[in-house]
Amino acid sequence: MQPLLEVDDLSVSFRTRSGVVHALEHVSFRVQPREMIGIVGESGSGKSVTAFALMGLLDAAARVTSGRAMFAGQDLLTLKTAELDELRGRDLSIVFQNPRTALNPIRAVGTQIADVIARHDPGPATQIRERTLAALREVRIPDPERRARAFPYELSGGMCQRVGIAMALACRPKLLIADEPTTGLDVTTQAVVMDLFRDAVKAEGASAILITHDLALASEYCDRIVVMHAGHVVETAPVSSLFSAPRHPYTAKLLASVPSAVESIDQLQPIEGSLPDLRRLHLPACRFAERCERRSAVCDPAPLTLTPCGPGHSVACRLPL
Numbered sequence: 001m002q003p004l005l006e007v008d009d010l011s012v013s014f015r016t017r018s019g020v021v022h023a024l025e026h027v028s029f030r031v032q033p034r035e036m037i038g039i040v041g042e043s044g045s046g047k048s049v050t051a052f053a054l055m056g057l058l059d060a061a062a063r064v065t066s067g068r069a070m071f072a073g074q075d076l077l078t079l080k081t082a083e084l085d086e087l088r089g090r091d092l093s094i095v096f097q098n099p100r101t102a103l104n105p106i107r108a109v110g111t112q113i114a115d116v117i118a119r120h121d122p123g124p125a126t127q128i129r130e131r132t133l134a135a136l137r138e139v140r141i142p143d144p145e146r147r148a149r150a151f152p153y154e155l156s157g158g159m160c161q162r163v164g165i166a167m168a169l170a171c172r173p174k175l176l177i178a179d180e181p182t183t184g185l186d187v188t189t190q191a192v193v194m195d196l197f198r199d200a201v202k203a204e205g206a207s208a209i210l211i212t213h214d215l216a217l218a219s220e221y222c223d224r225i226v227v228m229h230a231g232h233v234v235e236t237a238p239v240s241s242l243f244s245a246p247r248h249p250y251t252a253k254l255l256a257s258v259p260s261a262v263e264s265i266d267q268l269q270p271i272e273g274s275l276p277d278l279r280r281l282h283l284p285a286c287r288f289a290e291r292c293e294r295r296s297a298v299c300d301p302a303p304l305t306l307t308p309c310g311p312g313h314s315v316a317c318r319l320p321l
């Protein structure tokens with residue numbers, strides 16, 4: 001099957017006062033039509049930078065030093081701003097971590113959704129209003145006529161995130177990226193928001209990338225998982241094989257650190273050590289090596305590539321489990 005998104009060899013660095021941060025190095029993964037993938041990893045592993053690079057939203061200090069991201073026949077990394085503006089909101093949408101900051105604080109939420117629809121799919125005002133209300137209904141916002149007139153500060157965090165999802169879905173995108181969409185929401189609202197997200201994606205036959213540090217959430221909603229560590233993809237597999245037989249020592253540690261994945265509290269293990277400083281001039285081929293109990297001399301030579309190790313399962317480790 002032709003992938004909807006094919007990311008190959010993506011490397012991104014940031015210029016900072018204290019040196020160059022090698023945030024992503026040779027990141028590759030694919031998203032198939034109608035597939036929901038999860039990108040997981042600790043804080044600082046490069047999940048958001050990946051999403052921002054795909055959406056053309058990296059800040060001025062960032063530089064894409066290699067790679068391509070083919071989406072529906074176009075390389076997202078080489079598109080001009082005007083071309084990206086055409087795609088964003090229409091074929092490619094993002095739901096941000098903090099819905100309140102993602103929304104314009106001085107514009108009614110209905111107007112913000114209407115703006116997106118009018119920009120990509122212009123039509124008579126009554127039709128745009130109807131589509132706006134339908135988008136709010138789709139994410140089960142009660143009393144959408146009244147809520148459409150509300151400003152973000154008048155709505156709860158959960159309601160704002162529903163508006164964010166409604167806005168992202170309004171033009172029926174082919175690919176939706178959700179960057180920690182449930183952070184800061186209570187557990188019940190988290191489940192409601194995620195169910196809405198999944199149902200909307202599946203109903204429209206769209207694909208999605210869920211970025212999260214929450215493995216339990218990813219296992220519940222995704223078809224396949226991409227595990228990132230310190231700017232590298234270290235393992236990718238269908239949910240069932242990743243959770244039953246992880247091959248990368250980092251994935252195994254990540255799983256052992258999740259309360260819902262262990263049977264008793266005694267089995268719960270923190271991941272020792274921290275991510276390497278990504279400003280270092282000579283980072284090891286395996287950026288997990290300094291935290292890894294299995295490390296040996298075979299781990300040192302670069303480059304270290306993702307290698308198939310089972311159906312749909314690849315790992316970047318010379319001494320896999």
Ligand SMILES: Nc1ncnc2c1ncn2[C@@H]1O[C@H](COP(=O)(O)OP(=O)(O)OP(=O)(O)O)[C@@H](O)[C@H]1O
Binds near residue numbers: 023042049
């Ligand atoms: N504007 C920037 N300038 C310098 N370094 C940056 C910038 N943005 C991100 N980074 C660095 O890039 C690396 C990856 O960050 P990223 O935000 O993608 O991690 P993440 O996996 O999304 O973490 P979190 O779960 O905390 O959001 C980190 O080392 C981070 O410090």
